Amino acid sequence: MTPTPFRFSIRIYWEDTDAGGVVFYANYLKFFERARTEWLRSRGVDQQALRDATGAIFVVSDTAVRYLRPARLDDQLQVTVEALHIGSASMRFAQQAWRGDELLAEGTIRAGCVDAGTFRPRRLPTDILRAIA
Numbered sequence: 059m060t061p062t063p064f065r066f067s068i069r070i071y072w073e074d075t076d077a078g079g080v081v082f083y084a085n086y087l088k089f090f091e092r093a094r095t096e097w098l099r100s101r102g103v104d105q106q107a108l109r110d111a112t113g114a115i116f117v118v119s120d121t122a123v124r125y126l127r128p129a130r131l132d133d134q135l136q137v138t139v140e141a142l143h144i145g146s147a148s149m150r151f152a153q154q155a156w157r158g159d160e161l162l163a164e165g166t167i168r169a170g171c172v173d174a175g176t177f178r179p180r181r182l183p184t185d186i187l188r189a190i191a
Contacts, residue, residue: 063138063154064100066093070133080128086163087121090153093137094167101189112183115174119148123165133157144191146181147171 068089076082098105109115129135136156143150148170155163171182 063140064097066096068135097139116169120168127162
């Protein structure tokens, strides 16, 4: 049985759109980022507190996005997050943006855990691994 993906609601505002009146393609990465942040928060992980306590931060190291249909001003989207793999120092996610039952964009994102001072890879703290696994 596959767990239900985490869902985060986003409204499309004027600044999200381009000259053609549709969501600018790069903004989907922002929407995906916000949803992943809220996914972490829903599991008790506050990224600023994580950095303050351990010096660990997350950085995106790889993305791939497919754009299927345009979103427009005032649309209400549901952005999903599904953890595909959680390793000792990185995570891979599948994410989608939906308007109702219409899939607009989908992608995979890989995020790694690094030391905030050196940006060298580091292991995820054990309590964080427990919270997100």
